[in-house]
Amino acid sequence: MTTPADAQQRLNEAITRLTGPGGRFEITAEEVLGATMPVLRHRGRAVGDLVAASRAWKDRDYLVTADRRISYEQHADAVAALATALRDEYGVVRGDRVALLAANCPEWVTAFWAAQCLGAVAVGLNSWWMPREIEYGLRHSRPRVLIVDAKRAALLADIDTAEIAVLTVEDHVPRLVAAHSGAELPRAEVDEDDPSVILYTSGTSGRPKGALHSQRNLLAVVDYHRFSDAMAAAFTGRAYSETEPSPLRYLLTSPLFHIASLHNLVVPRLATGSTVVMYQGAFAADTVLGLIERERVTNWGAVPTMAARLLEHGDIDNYDLSSLTAFALASAPSSIALKDRLRQRFPFARDALVDSYGLTECSTAIAVATTAELEQYPGTLGRPILTVSVEIRDPFGERVPDGTEGEVCVRSPFVMLGYWADEAATAAAITPDRWLRTGDFGVLEDGRLRLTGRRSDLILRGGENVYPTEIEQCLDEHPAVAECAVVGVPHEDLGQEVAAIVVVRPGAGVDEAQLHEYAAARLSYYKVPGRWRITSEPLPRNATGKVIRRGLTA
Template identity: 35%
Template sequence: MTDTLPDRSAAPATLRWTADQDLSPDMWNMLCGPGGPFERTVEDVLGAPAEVFVQRPPHLPAVLVQAAERHPDAGYCVFDGPEPETLTYGEALSWTAAYAEVLRDEHGIGKGDRVAIASPNRREYLLTLWATLSLGGVIVSLNGWWTPAELAHGIELTGPSLLLGSARPLERLARTEAAGRLPLVPLEELDRAAAAVHDPAARLFPAGIEEDDPAAILFTSGTTSRPKGATLSHRNFVHFGMFGGCGGAVVVINGGGRYRQVPGDVQRTSVCSNPFFHVSGVGPALVTAPMFGSRLVFPARGRWDAERVLALTERYGLTQWHGVPTHFWRMLTHPDFEKYSTGQVAVIGSGGSSFAPELLRLFEEKMPGVQITNGYGMTETTGGGTFLNGPQMDGHPASVGSAAPTMEVQVRGPEGEPLGENEVGEVCIRGAGVFLGYWNDPEATAAALTADRWYLTGDYGRIVDGVLYLESRMRDLIIRGGENIYPIEIEYRLVEHPGVADAAVIGVPDRILGQQVKAFVVPEPGASLTEEEIRGWVGEALAAFKVPAFVEFRDALPYNATGKVIKRELEEESGVS
C-alpha cells in the first residue's frame, strides 16, 4: 500500500507507524508495498476502522500449518531440563492433531468451548494450546502461581468444560470446588492418550474459525480485588506476530553494520522465560516463533535464575534474549557473566518497563553492538502499543517509542479529547491488536473500550517528537519484575486479619525488580503482630509475588478531608519520587 491511509483522527498528536520514515523507497516497497509481506490496508474490524496486514494468516492454526509446511524439520521448541524435550515444527503439527483428536472424542471439546489450564510451561501445555485452538475452542490460561481461591475465581468467571494441569498448579486446582464438578485431567494423562492415536503423518484441517473468534482468555490484575479475563481473538494474536516481525525487519535493515547480525545460516533462537499465562509467553510460542521459523528455549521449571539463562545462551546458541529489565540486570551483573559465550546474542527484546540509563551503559560495556528493543503495551492490546527500536533508543532512551505497526496511540484529556504534543493525559490505543473485551464483564468492557474501539489504558503520558513518554502508571499500580500488582487486592486481604485495623500498600523502588511491595499496617488496639505473621497471612490467599517485601507498623495512616489515604505522603516518606 502507499501512504494514503485516511486520517481517522483530527488529533494533532496521534501516533501511527509509517515505515517510509525509516526506510529507503526500495526497501519500503519490498517490505510494505503491494504484495509485500507487511503490506497494510484499512478494514472494518468489529464496527470500527482498523489498519491490518494484507498478507496475514486467517487464524492461529493456519500459522502452525504454514510453519510445518515451510520448515518441518526446523527446531521449534526446547524444554530444557535433565532430559531436554524438543519439538520440530512438523512434530508439533502431528502431535497437535493427536491432542485435538483426544480433546474432541474423549472430552467433547468443540468450537467455543473453554479449556482451562494451570501448569508450568511444558511440551504438553503447548500442544494443548494448539489442539484447543484447532478445534475452535478457547484457551483459559490460569495463572499457575495463584492460590486455590484465585483459581476458583478464574474458573467461575470463564465456565470451562475441562480443567487441565500439572505439577503444583494441578494440586491447587484439585483443591477448588470446581474440581468436584468438572473433569480434572493431568496433562501427562492427556499426553498418554494422544500417544495412543499419534500419527506422524497427520495434518490439521481446521475449519469454521473466524478471525474475530475468541482464542484465549488471559487474566489481568484489575483495580478491584478480582482479576478480569481479557479475551483475545485470532486476529489479535496474528497481528501480534506480524507487527513484531515488521518492526524487527526495519531495525535489522536500518542497523546496517552498526549492530550485531545473526548469520543467514543460523536459526534465530530465543529464550522464553515468561509463562504461557502471560501474553509475553504465549504470544512468542503461538505466533512469533512459528511465523518466522525461529526456535524457543524454555528454561527448566523453577524460579528464574540468571546463571541458568547464561548457560542456556551458550548451550543452545541463543541469538536473542527476551525478558524484562530485571532479568537483564541480573545476567549482566552476575559474577560469572564472563564465563559464558554471549557474543552471538544480537537482539534484546523487552516490554513493560523502561531501561534505566545505567542498564543501557552496562549493555554497551558488556555486549557492544547488541540491538535493544523495548515497547509499551498490555494484555488488552496483545502486548502492542508502542515500539522503541535501536535508532530510537539512542535519541529517546527514556521514552517507550512510537506507534507499533497497525496501532494508533493518542493522549487524551479528562473529557476524552485528544491532546497535542507535550500535554499530559491518558494513553489510549486502537488497532487490530486490541482485545474483544473482558469475558463475562460487559460493565468493565464498556469502561475500557470506546464505541470506536479505543482502549483506555489508565496510564498517563505525553507525546513528544513522535514518541510516547509515560508520566506514570495508573495511580496505584505496582510493577514488580514485570508482574502487575494492584495494592487494593493486598489491602483487602490485610484488613481481613482480625488483628489489623487499617492498611495501605505502595510500591517502593528496587534496582533489580523495578518495584517491591510495601505494606503499612495499623494494628487493632492490644494486638501484637509481626512482619512474618503479616506476610504469612497474605501468602495464604494471594500469589507469592504479591506478598509484601516490607511491612511497617503505624499508629495511624494519613487521610485527607474526603477520607482517602494520602499515599503520596507514604511514598515520600519511603523515598518514592
Template identity: 65%
Template sequence: MTNPVDLRARAAQATARLTGPGGPFETVVENVLGAPVPVLRHRRRSLTEVLAASKELGGRDYLVTENRRLSYAEHAAQARALAAALRDRFDVGVGDRVGILAANTQEWVVSFWATQLLGAIAVGYNAWWTAREIGYGLGHTTPAVLIVDDKRARQVAELDITVPVLTMERDIPALIAEFAEAPSPAVTVDEDDPAIILYTSGTSGRPKGAVHSQRNLLAVIDYHRFNDALAAEIRGERPDDGPRGRRFLLTSPLFHIASLHNLVIPRMVTGDTAVIYQGGFDADRVAALIERERVTNWGAMPTMATRLLEADLSRYDLSSLAAFSLNSAPSSAALQQRLRERLPVAKTALVTSYGMTECSTAATLASPAELAAHPDTVGRPVIGVSLEIRDAQGNSVEEGVEGEICVRGPYVMLGYWNDTAATSAAITADRWLRTGDIGVLEEGRLRLSGRRSDLILRGGENVYPTEVEQCLDEHPAVRECAVIGIADEDLGQRVAALVVVEDTERVSERELLDFARERLAYYKVPARWLLTTTALPRNATGKVMRAAIAETLGEH
C-alpha cells in the same frame, strides 16, 4: 551509532515499499467490529492455517528445554492427536474453553495449539495463583477441561469442582499416544472469534479475562514478520519469509503475552526455535542455557536483566546473542547503560517497548539508536497502531501535553470475558483502547509519565491494590487498609500495606502475612507492613490519599 533521524528516514522509505500497493505487507483499511482498522490485504485468516503450514518445517527444533527437544513435525502431530482426544473423549468443540494451568512446558504449547484446532478458546490461568484464585478463574471462564501440571493438580484437588482435570506429566502423553491415528478436527472459525483468554488484574479487585481473537494473534505474527522484513530492507537485503534459524530464549510465563503471543506463536511462521527456560530465575542457569543453545534473541524483564548483571558473565560465552529487549516494565537509563557496558549485544541491539495484555503486543517500539539517544522513551507506534494522548474529556491533545494513552489497531482485544461494564470502560465505541496509562508524545516518541491509576508493577507482574485490600479486609482484626507500591532496585516496586486495626497488640504483622499468603499469589503479598490504630487519610470526597500513605510508609 547511526543518527536516529537518518535511520527513521530509511525506515520510513522501507515501510512505504513493504506496505504500499503490491508490497508483501500491503495494508488496507477494513471495517473491524465497526471501526476502520488497517489490516494486511494478504493475510492468514485462522491459526489452524498457521499450524498446517508449520509441517513444512519438518525436523527443525520448535520447542527446546534443558532436557527435551520437540520438532515442528512432532509438535504438529501431537497437537492434532490431543485435539482429537479433547474432541472425542471430552466433547470439546467450537467456543468451549480449555483451561491451561501450569508452569512453562512443551505440553503448555501443544495444549494451546490443540485448542485452536478445535475452534475452542484456550484459557491461560496464572500458574502463581493460590487455590482460592484458581477457583475464581474456573468459575469465571467455566472450562470444559482443565490441563495442569502436577504442582497445580495438588492445588486444584483442594477445590470442589467437577471439570475433568488432565495432567501434563501423565494424561496428556497418554492421550496423544492413544489418539495418534485419529482423524484431525476440521472446523471453521471467523477472524474475530475468540482464540484465548489471559487474565490481568483489575481495579475491581478481581482478575479480568482479556479475550484475544484469531485476528489479534494473526496480526501479532505479521507484526513480527514485518519487523524482520523491515530490518532486511534497511540492510539492503531482499525480505525473505524462509526459516531464519534464530533461537529465542523464553523466560517469562506462557500465560503472558510476552512469551505466548510474541514468542511461541510467531516462531510457528518464522521457523525459529523457542528455548524454554524452566524453574525460578537463576542468572547462572540462564547464562549457561544461552551458551549451550546458542540463543540469539532474548526479551527480558528489567528485573531479570539486573540479576543477570550480578552474575560473573565472564564465565559464559554469550556471543551468540544478536538482539536484546527489555519488556513488561519500565527500565531506567542506568540499567540500560550497565547493560551496554557488560553485555556486548546491548551496545548495538538494545530495544524496549510499551504494551499491555489488552493490546496483545507492543503498541510502541524504541529502536537501539533512539533508546540510546532518549533513554526515557518507549518508542513510536508499531505497524497498524494508531496512538493518541487524550485529556479527561477524551479529546486528543497536542505533542508535549500529558494525558491518557489510547491506542487502536488489529491487536486490541475483543474485550473482557463476561464483563460488559469493564469492556465498555476500556474500549470506546469506535474501538480505541483506553490504557489508563499517562504519557506524552515528544517528536513522535512516547514517554510514560505515570502508570495506570494505583497500579503496582512488581518484577513485571501487575498488582492492583484493590484486590490485596479486599483480601486483607476479610481479616476480622482489620478495620481498613491501603496498599501501595514502594520503590525497589531489584523488582521495580514492592507491595506495601498500611493496615488500620482496633488494637496493635491483638494482631501481628506475621498473622496478616500468613493470612495474605493463603489467599494471594506470592507476588501480591505485601513485603512491607505498618499497623496502626489511626484512620486512613482521606480527601474531601472520601477517597484515600495514597500520596500521604506513601510518605507514612516511607518514614518507617
C-alpha cells in the same frame, strides 16, 4: 559515512516498499467490529491454520528445553493427536474453553495449539495462583477441559471440578497423544473475530479480568513479527523469504500465560520456523546464561527484574554470549538507570537493547523504542508499531496536543474483543469506536511515547497529582538503590503523602536522610517522599514482573 538521517531515510524507504500498494505487508483501511482502522490486506483468518503450515519446517527444532528437543513435525503430530482426543473423547467443539494451568512445558504449548485447531478458546490460567484464585478462574471461564500439571493438580483438592474434565500433563496428555498417534489434524471453521484466547490481567488491584483475544488479534501479532523480520532484512540488504525458516533462536523466560511468551514468542515462531528455547523453573542467572551459551540463543525478551539480577551476577564473563544479538526489556517498566547499567555491563546490550510498551489487552507492543532512540531520547518508549494508532486524551475523552500529558488511548487490530463475561468492564475500557483506554498516563513528543504513570497508582497530595514512576526512576539512579516502589499513604492534612519503599544493594550503606537529600535535589518538593522504608527484602512482584503495590507501606 552513514549518518542518522541516511539510516532513517533507508528505514522509511523500506517501510514504504513493504506496506505500500502491492507490498507483502500492504496496509489498507477496513471495518473491524464497527470501526474503520488500518489492517494488513494479506492476512490469515484462523490461528489453527498455522499448525498445518508449520509442517514445512519439518525436522527443525521448534521447542527446546534443558533435556528435550521437539521438531516442528513432531509437534504437529502431537497437536493432531491431542486435538483429536479432545474432540472425540471430551466433546470439545468450537467456542468451548480449554483451560491450561501448568508451569512452562512443551505440553502447555501442544494443548494450546490443539485448542486452536478445534476452534476452542484456550484459557491461560496463572500458574502462580492459589486455590481461591484458581477456583475464581475456573468459575469465571467455565472450561470444558482443564489441563494441569501435578503441582497445580494438588491445589484442586477442595475445588468443585465435577463439570470439568481434568487432564494431567504428566499422565493423561502423553497417553492421549500416543493413543491417537497418526490422527489427521482437525480444522475448524472460524470467523476472523471469533475468540481465540483468554488471558487474565495482572490483578494488581481487584480481581483479575479475562482479556478475550480474537483470531484477528493473534494473527495480527504474527504478521507484525513477520514484518519486523522483513524490515531487518531490508535494512541490512539481506533477502527475505517466508518459505525459508528463520535461523533465529528465542529464549522464553516468562510464563506462557502472558502475551510476551505466548502471543509474541510461541505463536509467531511457529509461523517463521524459528526455535523457542524454553527455560523452566525459578529464574537462576547461572542456568539462564548456560542455556544461552549452549543453545546459541540470538533473541531474548527479559523482564527488567531478570535483567537486574544479571547485573548482580559476578561470573558473567565466564559465559559465551556472543550469539545474543537482540535483547529487549518487556512486561514491566524499566528505568533509564537500569538501561544505562545494562549497556555498561553487557556488550550485547550496547547494540541490541530495545524497550517497549504494551498491555495484555493489546496482545503485543503498542510502541517500541530502538537502540538508537533509547540513547538519543532517554525515557522514550518509541513510536507506535505497525497499524497502531495512539492518542493522548484528557479526562473528557478529547485528544490533547503533543507535549501535553493525558491518558494513553489505543486503537488497532491488536486490541482485544473485550473482557470475558464482563460487559461493564468492557464498556469502561473500550469506546464505541474501538479506542482502548489504557489507564496509563503519558505524553507524545514528536510521535514518540513517554509514560508518566498509571491512573490507578496516582497519588493526590494536597491537590497535586504525583505519579510514582517519575520518583521511582529518580531513586533508581542512586548507586545504593537496587529497586524501589512509591505509594500513597493517608495523611490528615494532605489527603495522601508520598512514601517510598527502597531495597538497597548488598553491602550498600544509605539512610533516610541521604535518600531524602538526593530526591530533594532532583524533584519538586511535593514529589519528595515524606516517609521511607529501607529494606534488603525484594519487592513483591506478580508473574509478569510488575510490583504488587497493594499492601505496600512505609
